[in-house]
Amino acid sequence: MTNKTVLFEKHVEYNGKIVDFAGWQMPVNYGSQIDEHHQVRNDAGMFDVSHMVIIDLKGGDIKGLLQKILANDVAKLTESGKALYSCMLNPEGGVIDDLIVYYMSDDWYRVVVNAGTAEKDIAWISKYAADFGVSVNVRDDLAMIAVQGPKAREKALEALPVDVVEAATPLKRFYGADCGEWFVGRTGYTGEDGFEIMLPSSEAPAFWDRLAEAGVKPCGLGARDTLRLEAGMNLYGTDMTEETSPLISGLGWTIAWQPEERDFIGRSVIAKEKADGVKQKIVGLILEGRGVLRGHQKVVTAAGDGEITSGTFSPSLQKSIALARVPVDIGDSCEVDIRGKLLKAAVVKPVFVRDGKPV
Amino acid sequence: MSEVPSELKYTESHEWLRLEDDGLVTVGVTDHAQALLGDLVFVELPEAGTEFVAGDECCVVESVKAASDVYMPISGEIVEINEALADEPEIINSSPYDSGWLFKVKPSANELADLMDADAYQAEIDE
Numbered sequence: 404m405t406n407k408t409v410l411f412e413k414h415v416e417y418n419g420k421i422v423d424f425a426g427w428q429m430p431v432n433y434g435s436q437i438d439e440h441h442q443v444r445n446d447a448g449m450f451d452v453s454h455m456v457i458i459d460l461k462g463g464d465i466k467g468l469l470q471k472i473l474a475n476d477v478a479k480l481t482e483s484g485k486a487l488y489s490c491m492l493n494p495e496g497g498v499i500d501d502l503i504v505y506y507m508s509d510d511w512y513r514v515v516v517n518a519g520t521a522e523k524d525i526a527w528i529s530k531y532a533a534d535f536g537v538s539v540n541v542r543d544d545l546a547m548i549a550v551q552g553p554k555a556r557e558k559a560l561e562a563l564p565v566d567v568v569e570a571a572t573p574l575k576r577f578y579g580a581d582c583g584e585w586f587v588g589r590t591g592y593t594g595e596d597g598f599e600i601m602l603p604s605s606e607a608p609a610f611w612d613r614l615a616e617a618g619v620k621p622c623g624l625g626a627r628d629t630l631r632l633e634a635g636m637n638l639y640g641t642d643m644t645e646e647t648s649p650l651i652s653g654l655g656w657t658i659a660w661q662p663e664e665r666d667f668i669g670r671s672v673i674a675k676e677k678a679d680g681v682k683q684k685i686v687g688l689i690l691e692g693r694g695v696l697r698g699h700q701k702v703v704t705a706a707g708d709g710e711i712t713s714g715t716f717s718p719s720l721q722k723s724i725a726l727a728r729v730p731v732d733i734g735d736s737c738e739v740d741i742r743g744k745l746l747k748a749a750v751v752k753p754v755f756v757r758d759g760k761p762v
Numbered sequence: 763m764s765e766v767p768s769e770l771k772y773t774e775s776h777e778w779l780r781l782e783d784d785g786l787v788t789v790g791v792t793d794h795a796q797a798l799l800g801d802l803v804f805v806e807l808p809e810a811g812t813e814f815v816a817g818d819e820c821c822v823v824e825s826v827k828a829a830s831d832v833y834m835p836i837s838g839e840i841v842e843i844n845e846a847l848a849d850e851p852e853i854i855n856s857s858p859y860d861s862g863w864l865f866k867v868k869p870s871a872n873e874l875a876d877l878m879d880a881d882a883y884q885a886e887i888d889e
Contacts, residue, residue: 420800431800431827432800435800435801436800436801436826436827437801437826625800625826625827629826693804693848694804694806694824695803695804695824695829697828697829715826716803716804716824716826718826723803723804742806742822
């Protein structure tokens, strides 16, 4: 199975190096992933994220549905356009997916899920939607472009249609607004300010060109990964899976335990895990010497072994960084087994760069 | 299009070799390989004085994306390594056949002739 987004021809035209990602033909870079990384940290870059799936929930008791299937509580969303990050758990407390949900009105919530998990997500949501009288509309007709960086909003506003500019200009962080078939969220996956723009597929190629003319540079999935890792944002499938609970995946903060009577799927299992004492946590690692931390490398600590879930070279820090699942009592340093050698790494909070600055 | 200089020898695992006037053989990774790897950020070189047999893993080059083994293309002793790569591994991206060389080998056997010439390597990467 190889899918192409509506922007595929643009990626080829802009010299994108195409790779397979979750069954999609996507650009990993357009020359240098490090240059693209810095472009987003210092200026503005754009990512085709049309492979991600937009789901509109309409009619019926949508709030009731989402309060059942999400670990975070959509009751927190009272203003139109407000977004919420949440995990969707299975009955065993494992993570089916992480997603963003926008509250637009009592009759319309918009959910954005990962490409690799979309099929099972849609099946899962649909299974419960019927009980709440909610219709599930997968918006295959929309493309999505993330414009990210300190100058992203300014430059995107030059490229957006006039009426969409009016809707997007006043947006606060983590809010979205719709304008006809266009939708702009002040959200992202890079640790920088910016927009995620959903629009009719037929209009996406021309909009990509307009963004480029406004000085927004195309960036590939390679830079997207180093940016999100520096920002300490989890990647589904590596940092958390159906086999890991959010409590050992650095996602405890996304669980709404109150009100106690809200019986979301997976609650009883993770509540017991919490009551019994959580054994592992996600930390950040910074390698002290030369080398590159990678996923699945063993982390050796006085409190026991752990494992790197995501590792890379950080273009912003010029050092190797990682997210790792380790025993909760790890302390402030550890060793990582890289090809049989134990190399020293500092243990830090799992966030390295925010808004262009080292944390 | 990747550059494939005609005067060099090549391996299927994308190393290049150049026979120098003093009989030593300089080894690096090809332009095609560096393009596939993307931005290089770390090189773990062998120590001078180490002896290897052709086919041994002798070196690791890491890009942002992934770590890749470099295989010893001929048997022999490492006599010199490119120290500049410790601070600037990206030289391999900008100059794979020149400043981005990895190490020099004193060959212990006459294996150079068995390796691919530029035409054969070009055909290999065109597949």
